[in-house]
Amino acid sequence: MNNREYTIEDLEELLDNIPYEVWMKDKEGRYKYVNKYFSQKIGCSKKKIIGKTDLDIELGKSPVVNEEKVYYEIYNKDIKREKEIILGSILKEMNGEKNIQDAIIENLIHIADKDGEKNYKKYDSKILFELKKKIKADDIAIYLYNRHSNNMSLYIQEGSTKGIFTTKYSFNVFGQFLLNSKLNKIVRNFNGCQTHYLYPIRAKDTLHGMIEIYYKNDDSKHYIGESIIKQISILLGVSLENRTIAKHLKTELIKREDVQKKLEMVIDTVIDIYALIKKKNNMLQWIDINKKCTEIIEWTDKDLIDRSPLELVHADDKEDLKFAVENNKEYKNFVCRILCKSGNYKILSINWSNISNGNIIITGKDITNERELLKDKENLQQAVEVESLKTEFFANLSHEFKTPLNIILSAVQVILSCINNNLESLSLDKLLKYLKGIEQNSYRLLKLANNMIDITKIDGGFYEVEMDNHNIVEVIENIVQSVAEYMNNNKRNITFDTMEEEIITACDPDKIERIILNLLSNSMKFTSVNGKIYVDMDITKDCKNVIIKVRNDGPAISIEDSKKIFNRFTQSENLLTRSVEGSGIGLALVKSLVELHNGKIYVNTHINNGTEFCIELPIRKIMNSTMSPVLNKSINSKVQKYTIEFSDIYTLNQ
Structure with missing residues (x-):
């Protein structure tokens, strides 16, 4: 004991100057020792406390300071002596730490609040106030570091000393040291009497600011709570880091909300169709749809809840979209018809795109009016073309009527003139020639009248066909054989060939004859002297149709003309430049x-020489009908019919 370097007085002075309440009691609860801090706390001198119990000095059960509960952290220790046990206790007041902790928790809680930024300063001031009180500093302040300007700016301060803290620290050598140093405290002395303690506020090695503490006199006379200051520095660093992150997040959220609003405005005002659809097990469900789309298709959001998008698609367009759904395909400018609530269909041009999580984005526009305008335009163009064709047709028809009439009238005038001047001036050969001309042109007028009457009946729906089961091979062969002599007399060669000897199908032999004679007449017109005409028959590979081909070795028909020669009032040659006669309704009648x-x-444009007309008729039979024989008409009847059909063929090309 004699080797101690300190005295009992040294220990008591130390205990009197620490911010803890220290006391010792005997086993009866009488105080043996109390330090200065304890006596000041309860408002009694040491002399009045020593030797007395708590009841003697009337201590309250829950000490209250300024109507505030006081919280303690207590350390108890039994000190054993030879004859007695002394109870020792150290009480650490926790109000400061608890208030600081509560303020920090509030600070962290309100970081994500909408108005949290407005309350930061209030919570930070509370922390600073409690810290100042805890460490008994004269003045204390928090500075925030600005990375852009590279300086420290005064944020908040607590204390009454004026001008003790600078408004801004420029980052000179000291600032760079603070920025890069790993030290937790820097001590600065001003004018030899002012001591400032600087504690960096960091988070993840990033400097956010600093705490500056000021004592008027030498700090050795004051208690400095190093641990709590460092803890607060760390917590403030985390708080400031979180504030920065929260601020960036809020900024990004605001930008995102702004972009989303702009996007929604664009979607609702510019884009006709926008919809987000969820696909699950190849089933589609509406997720989102823009206002303009609901206005177009007339369905509300509630109407669409129980309806699959595919339910609204027209049956003829549905299969393509089903294929896209089942195979994750995408479409661009896909035109489809969508059922509206009114029962009408709107024509939409849509883009179908797959995105993540089985979602599908549909965008597009309503092209109903555009299609209607296009259709009106096409109808108008068609009407103009028809009117032009009608004008040309009637000019042609006028020619077709006037030409045979002029020939007939001219021949009659010659004959009458000869009769009036005695028949001796007109030889028998010439008379027969004139009579033949009158006959042929009369047939030509009859053919023209028949065609006009028939096509008018067809347009009016009054034309009738008498269908019955016939061997169409025999029908066609009889027609060809009947005109063979006529062809030979006109120096044309005709050949018939068939791959099938018998094809029984329902048809009207008279109308078939009309069709074939018209095509043969047309072939004769465009076949040169000694040219060849072929009539071939076969059936299609699937045995469902019979094919009749009429081919000649004359000039070929262009692809462009092949698309329009079956139209009403159309010829492949112009009225003023054509080389053969014709009204322009023969092929239209054949088509009908x-x-x-x-x-x-149709016209087969794939052959190298000549022109080939192809007819395809379905092979079908009428039930409960026996096969009818081909009617044997009189020779005179056939000759008259063929003469009528070939009446517009002159010997000019012979």
């Missing part, structure tokens, strides 16, 4: 007669 048999006619 073929269609009355549910068939089709």
